[in-house]
Amino acid sequence: MNEVRPNPLDATRHQLEIAAESLGLDASIHEVLKHPKRSLIVSLPVKMDDGTVEVFNGCRVQHSDALGPFKGGVRYHPNVTLDEITALAILMTWKCAVIDIPYGGAKGGVCCDPKEMSPRELEHLTRRYATMILDLIGPYRDVPAPDLYTDEQTMAWIMDTYSTFKGYSVPESVTGKPIILGGFKQREEATAMGVVFCIREAVKHLKMNAKKSSVVVQGFGSVGWNAARILHEEGYLVMAVSDTKGGIYNPKGINPVQVFEHKKKAGSVLGFKGSKQVTNEELLELPCDILVPAAFENQITRVNADNIKARVVAEAANAPTTPKADKMLNEKKIFVIPDILDNSGGVTSSYFEWVQNLTRERWSEREANQKLERMMVKAFDDVYRISKQRETDMRTAALIIGVGRVAEAIEKLGLWPS
Ligand code: NAD
Numbered sequence: 001m002n003e004v005r006p007n008p009l010d011a012t013r014h015q016l017e018i019a020a021e022s023l024g025l026d027a028s029i030h031e032v033l034k035h036p037k038r039s040l041i042v043s044l045p046v047k048m049d050d051g052t053v054e055v056f057n058g059c060r061v062q063h064s065d066a067l068g069p070f071k072g073g074v075r076y077h078p079n080v081t082l083d084e085i086t087a088l089a090i091l092m093t094w095k096c097a098v099i100d101i102p103y104g105g106a107k108g109g110v111c112c113d114p115k116e117m118s119p120r121e122l123e124h125l126t127r128r129y130a131t132m133i134l135d136l137i138g139p140y141r142d143v144p145a146p147d148l149y150t151d152e153q154t155m156a157w158i159m160d161t162y163s164t165f166k167g168y169s170v171p172e173s174v175t176g177k178p179i180i181l182g183g184f185k186q187r188e189e190a191t192a193m194g195v196v197f198c199i200r201e202a203v204k205h206l207k208m209n210a211k212k213s214s215v216v217v218q219g220f221g222s223v224g225w226n227a228a229r230i231l232h233e234e235g236y237l238v239m240a241v242s243d244t245k246g247g248i249y250n251p252k253g254i255n256p257v258q259v260f261e262h263k264k265k266a267g268s269v270l271g272f273k274g275s276k277q278v279t280n281e282e283l284l285e286l287p288c289d290i291l292v293p294a295a296f297e298n299q300i301t302r303v304n305a306d307n308i309k310a311r312v313v314a315e316a317a318n319a320p321t322t323p324k325a326d327k328m329l330n331e332k333k334i335f336v337i338p339d340i341l342d343n344s345g346g347v348t349s350s351y352f353e354w355v356q357n358l359t360r361e362r363w364s365e366r367e368a369n370q371k372l373e374r375m376m377v378k379a380f381d382d383v384y385r386i387s388k389q390r391e392t393d394m395r396t397a398a399l400i401i402g403v404g405r406v407a408e409a410i411e412k413l414g415l416w417p418s
Contacts, residue, residue, distance in 0.1 A: 003026075005298050006322050008087035014323050018382050020397035022390065028415075029407045036086055038062045042132040044110065046124045055123060058110035060133045062142055063089040064287030066409035068102035071347060073147025073176075074129075074154065080109035091340060094402030096155070099344040099379045100352040106142050108133065114149045126154050130161035137162065139172040139358065145350050146176040156181055161308050172357035175350035178415060179211050184353035186368055187346075192226030193346020193369070195316045196234065197376040198337045199290060200402075202312050205384060206335060208289060216240040216288040216310070218247070218280060220259070223316045223343065227292055228256035241269055242416060244295075247283035248275035281319070290301070293320035300325045308334060315339040330393045340382055340396035340402060348375055 013034055019028045044056040051325045062070045072092045075085075085107045093105030110129055114122060120241035136142055144357045145159055156175040162173045171182035179185055186193070194372055203210050205353065214237045224241065232238045240249040245254055245268040248254065254275060262272045270277055284304055291300075293299050293309035297319040298309060305325035313329060315321060321329065321336065329336055352368055357363075362373075 005301070005367065006324075007083055007085040007270075008297065008319060009090075010067065011319065011323050012087040012090045014109055015395070015399055016403060019403040020398060020402050022392070023069070023404050023407065025403070025407055030409055032415075033064065033090075033403065033406065034412060036061045036063045036089055037065065037080065038136070039086065040133060041082070041143035041387045042129065042137060043179070044125055044128045044132065046121060046128060048121055049118050052178060056110055056112045058108070058129050058132070059085055060107060060135065060136055061085045061143070062095045063088040063105040064406055064410075066406050066413060067091060067093075067097055067104055069140035071103035071145070071350065072106035072108065072142075073109070073145045074108040074150050074158075075147040076110050076125075076154075077110050077112045078113045079113060082278075087107045088318060092190060093406055094399060095340040095344050095347055097402040097405040098340050098383065099348055099375055099400050100405075101348060101349065101375075103134040103347070105144075106144075106148075106259055107147070114115075120412070122154070123157055126152075126157040127161045130158040131165075131340055134162065134165055137173065139354070141169060141352060143172070143268065143350070144174050145347075147340070152176055152178045152183060155183075172354055175353040177353075182353070182357045183351055184368070185365060186372075187349045187352040187353065188222060189226050189230075190349030190372060191223045191343050191346035193372060194293075194348065194376045195223065195227045195292065195314055196230045197345070197373055198342050198380050199231070199292075199312065199314050200234075201377060201380040201384070202335055202337055203290075203316070206311070208311065211235045213289040214236065214239050215249075215290045215292065216283060216286050217292045217294055218242050218283055218299060218320075219317065221294070222293070223346075224294030225256060225260055226314055227262070227294060231290075232256050238286060240286055240293075242278075242280050242283050243269050244269050247278045247280055248272045249278045249283070249286060250275045290314060293317050298319070298322055298327070302328065305329055306332070308332070312337065315342045318343065326393075326395060336394055338398045341379055341394070341398045345372060345376060348365065348372055358396035 004404040041060045096103040155174040178181040218318040220243045285307040287309045290312045294316035300321040307330035
């Protein structure tokens with residue numbers, strides 16, 4: 001395994017091994033869980049605006065549906081690989097099990113550069129992709145959602161393609177769609193809200209003072225910006241944030257709303273008044289109480305793990321810490337809130353959207369937020385309790401719960417034909 005940038009599937013299987021060992025997992029169930037139940041690779045010919053035809057590669061990977069229909073995002077990115085999508089599908093399985101929602105894990109991806117494509121090209125690509133995976137998806141089979149460089153418009157096109165083939169409108173076929181089509185109002189904020197609920201619980205358990213706790217956030221996209229804003233509203237001292245171009249730092253604190261306004265005009269957080277510019281590498285190593293990696297995978301590696309000074313690392317991004325770095329953070333007694341717990345507010349809001357679509361109900365904002373808080377706090381407490389009982393870190397505890405629940409379901413379902 002290349003430890004600085006490990007293959008995501010190797011890293012995910014390594015995590016499964018740790019959980020399997022702690023659980024004393026049956027070897028055959030361990031073997032089943034190492035592999036996705038189904039992977040479909042598709043070729044997507046699209047007529048581009050200049051009249052030429054380009055063929056894009058895509059896939060949909062379904063890991064486990066032992067606890068319910070498959071659920072997972074679709075990402076558009078030039079570097080999408082089958083291993084990465086498989087790893088993310090596996091992580092989704094554990095995430096849904098940890099937060100205790102009746103879903104299994106899936107993920108999809110298309111190898112393309114959406115920044116270089118016109119809206120028409122993206123629509124044709126999306127409808128072609130939806131058509132090619134049509135037999136695999138559906139409200140009781142597999143429910144796609146947005147992920148990197150896909151959004152509510154992408155989901156509207158998938159829903160429309162699916163509904164057209166069915167002959168009637170099926171809003172429950174996707175989540176993360178526009179509100180007018182049955183989307184969920186707080187979806188944009190839900191992941192960040194979940195991150196903040198977890199931080200609040202961690203601060204309580206570690207007997208830290210929220211009002212005096214300083215925060216550094218890497219990434220100022222949907223999750224990073226909302227997390228920074230809510231933490232600032234709750235009285236935490238947000239000292240630094242960053243985007244792809246770099247970071248800004250002010251030990252006296254910055255106002256994320258003002259940074260957001262600045263970024264809208266300037267195109268980056270850089271240049272925000274009263275702040276010092278830092279690189280993304282320097283940002284991760286700033287002295288602070290709480291570090292929130294909310295950008296990309298593999299940001300905390302064996303190269304910089306020793307320099308992390310935070311007391312708490314709240315993994316808002318998926319897989320921001322490599323296995324080796326994770327071990328180093330644990331040795332330094334840094335309290336890591338693992339991704340499969342910390343960012344599970346996102347899939348929980350997808351679950352809320354799906355339930356409302358299936359029942360044709362609409363919940364109030366207050367009702368939904370209260371449900372989210374209850375579920376996140378319970379999941380955090382479950383993981384924390386297991387970490388104390390087994391004298392282990394939070395990631396291993398979360399994996400013990402997630403893998404354990406899925407394994408129990410597989411055992412009850414049985415292997416057919418045996
Ligand atoms: P986004 O595209 O809205 O934002 C990503 C941000 O990270 C942008 O500000 C970008 O400039 C910045 N960035 C990218 N590469 C960077 C780098 N190397 N260093 C510093 N900043 C960098 O994405 P998002 O929806 O906010 O997702 C962020 C992470 O959270 C991803 O790992 C995603 O898989 C995960 N996640 C998101 C959700 C959700 O609901 N959006 C749910 C669960 C997990």
